[in-house]
Amino acid sequence: xxxxxxxxxxxxxxxxxxxxxxxxxxxxxxxxxxxxxxxxxxxxxxxxxxxxxxxxxxxxxxxxxxxxxxxxxxxxxxxxxxxxxxxxxxxxxxxxxxxxxxxxxxxxxxxxxxxxxxxxxxxxxxxxxxxxxxxxxxxx
Numbered sequence: 001x002x003x004x005x006x007x008x009x010x011x012x013x014x015x016x017x018x019x020x021x022x023x024x025x026x027x028x029x030x031x032x033x034x035x036x037x038x039x040x041x042x043x044x045x046x047x048x049x050x051x052x053x054x055x056x057x058x059x060x061x062x063x064x065x066x067x068x069x070x071x072x073x074x075x076x077x078x079x080x081x082x083x084x085x086x087x088x089x090x091x092x093x094x095x096x097x098x099x100x101x102x103x104x105x106x107x108x109x110x111x112x113x114x115x116x117x118x119x120x121x122x123x124x125x126x127x128x129x130x131x132x133x134x135x136x137x138x139x140x
Contacts, residue, residue, distance in 0.1 A: 001080045003072040005065035046075040082119040
């Protein structure tokens with residue numbers, strides 16, 4: 001769905017793994033182990049993206065960074081889905097009203113799908129969204 005590259009480096013002075021997201025300035029965390037750093041990174045990323053969305057700011061698309069200290073981190077699924085949906089709709093040049101009309105649902109219902117704090121569509125709705133957008137949410 002959507003994932004952001006995180007740079008995770010070990011800080012010998014503090015004996016922690018520091019995490020930063022190059023695409024999201026100001027999004028940082030750490031962990032006592034690499035696994036804890038990855039778990040904390042997911043939480044930090046989720047909260048950071050929710051905050052950007054709540055303030056109606058444009059959510060940057062993730063870059064394709066690669067390297068030894070780069071780990072791709074996914075936010076929680078509800079946040080990942082809402083952001084993915086919004087980005088795909090905007091790429092297609094469609095409004096929320098247009099998508100709602102194509103789905104045969106109320107505009108307010110569709111709005112919730114793009115809200116990371118409220119997004120909880122059914123599998124049937126996700127399938128219909130994939131058809132309307134001509135995009136796959138998950139590659140199975």
